[in-house]
Amino acid sequence: MSLPAYSIVHDQFKFNGVHFSKEELCAIAEGYLNQEEEYLKDAGHFILQWFDENDFVNVQTSGTTGTPKLIAIKKQAMMYSALATGEFFTLAPGDKALCCLPVKYIAGKMMLVRAFILGLAIDLVAPQSNPMEGNSTIYDFVAMVPLQVEKSMQQLHQIKKIIIGGAKVNAELAAQLQSTMTAVYETYSMTETVTHIAAKRVGEKTFKLLPNVTISTDARHCLVIAAPLLNPELIVTNDVVTLLSDTEFIWEGRIDNVINSGGIKLFPEQIEEQLSGKLSGRFFVGAIADPILGEKLVLVIEGAPYELDSTVFDSLSKYEKPKAMYFIPSFLETETGKIKRKEILKTLN
Incomplete structure (x- = not known):
């Protein structure tokens, strides 16, 4: 054989x-x-x-x-x-x-x-x-x-x-x-x-x-x-x-990352691409529950808090601009180093 x-x-x-x-x-x-x-x-x-x-x-x-x-x-x-x-x-x-x-x-x-x-x-x-x-x-x-x-x-x-x-x-x-x-x-x-x-x-x-x-x-x-x-x-x-x-x-x-904020659909990955190079360290965009908008767009940054430059969000539309910002000392990760977005966002609600 x-x-x-x-x-x-x-x-x-x-x-x-x-x-x-x-x-x-x-x-x-x-x-x-x-x-x-x-x-x-x-x-x-x-x-x-x-x-x-x-x-x-x-x-x-x-x-x-x-x-x-x-x-x-x-x-x-x-x-x-x-x-x-x-x-x-x-x-x-x-x-x-x-x-x-x-x-x-x-x-x-x-x-x-x-x-x-x-x-x-x-x-x-x-x-x-x-x-x-x-x-x-x-x-x-x-x-x-x-x-x-x-x-x-x-x-x-x-x-x-x-x-x-x-x-x-x-x-x-x-x-x-x-x-x-x-x-x-x-x-x-x-x-x-x-x-x-x-x-x-x-x-x-x-x-x-x-x-x-x-x-x-x-x-x-x-x-x-x-x-x-x-x-x-x-x-x-x-x-x-x-x-x-x-x-x-x-x-x-990813459709499971799509944010529906006040009826507007937002792709976090597209917003992150526009912010890339303008922030220190790792970051991601996500959503937390909001009584008015349904989902509120937030920016999550890894590390100690710091002051952001006023021009950071200039390239974003008014819907794409984060409504809140959070600093996390260290991101949760998978074994291969990918950020556990959903787990981190749950800690912010």
């Missing part, structure tokens, strides 16, 4: 500079289980899971929009996702890649899968805020979260292509990235679609679909994804989008 395609390691694959067979990788993974560093243990568990007899992998969701949970994803789907990424970003066997995201989650797992399937030479490092520190290697392809990109600005010339996920890139960082020689992309992704199904260059508004994905919208104007090679079910999201074509869309914001 022939082996499934996903269980075969590409002959140009390298791990930390050395080519390993499936058996050798599993031996390394066994050794990682005895290491103290969590990222090595997570990598070890995943490598052993990838090459076991099951046709699926258990993946933990990040908990951004709900309670973190384990879901089973077919290895075949992960392989198709890797192939689509390779085609979209024109990755070739032997290209250098860096895995600096936690392998505990789908984004880190998929970096290793892309290397196995596409024949990439991948380096595994601890998922810290500055993963390029002390690293002089030139990389063809790297996946990072926005904080890692921000902390790696001085070494971005060592990376040819970066995909950013996990959180939206703020306007200040986007402006810096547009002046670099690196091709930097924001991705639209979720665990259920085996990471990204669309990407756009930073600074642009339009997401373009990866191969073998089709999209539509429902009555709420939310994105509906059909990606049969990745997930047999139709995926109905809570992301409000504007469809430009069969393969392109603009993301407007």
Whole structure:
């Protein structure tokens, strides 16, 4: 009986500079289980899971929009996702890649899968805020979260292509990235679609679909994804989008974040984009209950209170200007560093 395609390691694959067979990788993974560093243990568990007899992998969701949970994803789907990424970003066997995201989650797992399937030479490092520190290697392809990109600005010339996920890139960082020689992309992704199904260059508004994905919208104007090679079910999201074509869309914001203030619908993400770069530290826009407006728009800033410049809200319409402002010493976060907006807002009511 022939082996499934996903269980075969590409002959140009390298791990930390050395080519390993499936058996050798599993031996390394066994050794990682005895290491103290969590990222090595997570990598070890995943490598052993990838090459076991099951046709699926258990993946933990990040908990951004709900309670973190384990879901089973077919290895075949992960392989198709890797192939689509390779085609979209024109990755070739032997290209250098860096895995600096936690392998505990789908984004880190998929970096290793892309290397196995596409024949990439991948380096595994601890998922810290500055993963390029002390690293002089030139990389063809790297996946990072926005904080890692921000902390790696001085070494971005060592990376040819970066995909950013996990959180939206703020306007200040986007402006810096547009002046670099690196091709930097924001991705639209979720665990259920085996990471990204669309990407756009930073600074642009339009997401373009990866191969073998089709999209539509429902009555709420939310994105509906059909990606049969990745997930047999139709995926109905809570992301409000504007469809430009069969393969392109603009993301407007999450419908579960939409604020209805006195009958006016407001997208927090759009307001935050206009405020980006004008406030110190992290912040977000949300709503709390109000007896007159129904929902009152508020600005929540992380850190000690300070005086805001009088021009901060000049670019906002009268409806978009926050009716109240709160300072929180430290934001509640998920394990992947995403802000728990709803939990924080509940403490303000």
